[in-house]
Amino acid sequence: MARRRKGRPVDGVLLLDKPGGITSNDALQKVKRIFFAEKAGHTGALDPLATGMLPICLGEATKFSQFLLDSDKRYRVIAKLGERTNTSDSDGEVVETREVKVDRGLLERCIAKFRGTTKQIPSMFSALKYQGRPLYEYAREGKEVPREARDITVYEISLLRFSDNEVEMEVHCSKGTYIRTIVDDLGEMLGCGAHVTYLRRIGVSKYPLDKMVTLEQLEALLEQAREQDIQPKELLDPLLLPTDSAVQDLPEVNLLPGVASYVLNGQPVQAGRVPDAGTLVRLTAGERRDFIGVGEINAENMVAPKRVLANRDKADQEN
Numbered sequence: 001m002a003r004r005r006k007g008r009p010v011d012g013v014l015l016l017d018k019p020g021g022i023t024s025n026d027a028l029q030k031v032k033r034i035f036f037a038e039k040a041g042h043t044g045a046l047d048p049l050a051t052g053m054l055p056i057c058l059g060e061a062t063k064f065s066q067f068l069l070d071s072d073k074r075y076r077v078i079a080k081l082g083e084r085t086n087t088s089d090s091d092g093e094v095v096e097t098r099e100v101k102v103d104r105g106l107l108e109r110c111i112a113k114f115r116g117t118t119k120q121i122p123s124m125f126s127a128l129k130y131q132g133r134p135l136y137e138y139a140r141e142g143k144e145v146p147r148e149a150r151d152i153t154v155y156e157i158s159l160l161r162f163s164d165n166e167v168e169m170e171v172h173c174s175k176g177t178y179i180r181t182i183v184d185d186l187g188e189m190l191g192c193g194a195h196v197t198y199l200r201r202i203g204v205s206k207y208p209l210d211k212m213v214t215l216e217q218l219e220a221l222l223e224q225a226r227e228q229d230i231q232p233k234e235l236l237d238p239l240l241l242p243t244d245s246a247v248q249d250l251p252e253v254n255l256l257p258g259v260a261s262y263v264l265n266g267q268p269v270q271a272g273r274v275p276d277a278g279t280l281v282r283l284t285a286g287e288r289r290d291f292i293g294v295g296e297i298n299a300e301n302m303v304a305p306k307r308v309l310a311n312r313d314k315a316d317q318e319n
Contacts, residue, residue, distance in 0.1 A: 007032070011155075014241070025053060028041070122178055253271050277298060295308075
């Protein structure tokens with residue numbers, strides 16, 4: 001007997017403009033409900049204080065969310081000098097106040113030290129896990145646990161404004177970079193302390209900023225669908241970006257339809273003009289270049305499937 005689905009099978013990536021004051025998971029659940037989606041996942045949490053681009057993968061796109069987790073990010077941040085908080089942002093409690101004796105020259109020299117690849121110790125208020133629990137749970141209990149310094153890369157960090165003890169910057173960085181930690185470290189370099197008062201993610205991978213939508217816009221479309229007596233998906237689904245947009249940076253390997261069917265069944269195949277062994281590739285099939293999944297070139301120069309799209313018709317028959 002077929003298993004009853006909770007939600008509908010809808011695939012694609014929504015670029016949500018996450019509002020402040022809610023968690024990324026709260027935002028995810030709201031989007032999942034609005035789209036009545038069977039499956040959904042986000043691609044890297046933003047702090048409750050933070051706003052901005054939160055790609056949400058629906059349906060088959062969830063299989064490729066890791067590639068967005070691993071992608072570069074871009075942020076706009078405002079830091080207040082002279083106060084250090086226990087969370088390194090304005091959601092925390094002020095634990096130290098110091099006089100600000102900073103000029104623009106000193107500030108720019110200190111900011112420049114963050115460019116390139118460095119080691120960063122994650123904040124105790126991050127979502128990283130230690131012994132199965134997020135670090136922020138330990139922090140709320142007043143406990144400090146060991147954290148390993150991790151390599152991060154700041155490709156660019158630029159000073160946009162410095163006035164009234166506020167520093168506004170734009171940061172282009174690798175995955176796993178904590179902007180709060182950069183701001184806290186900058187405050188210590190300057191000798192006055194600092195914390196984040198505003199944080200907005202303005203870029204994930206190569207996604208366009210103008211494709212972001214707000215929860216308010218989604219709710220308005222739901223209401224519009226009710227007023228027009230049409231299915232909400234008719235207004236909502238056109239907002240979704242293609243499933244393969246999550247892996248747009250990977251080199252493409254195009255397969256003949258007959259060969260692609262073997263890949264979809266989990267078998268490595270031969271293909272012409274493949275990259276070097278160990279390279280991850282975006283797999284397409286036929287002249288239309290339909291996306292079918294992600295593979296890896298193995299030691300025999302064959303295309304080995306790693307994550308492929310499901311055959312829903314087959315899955316329905318098996319349920």
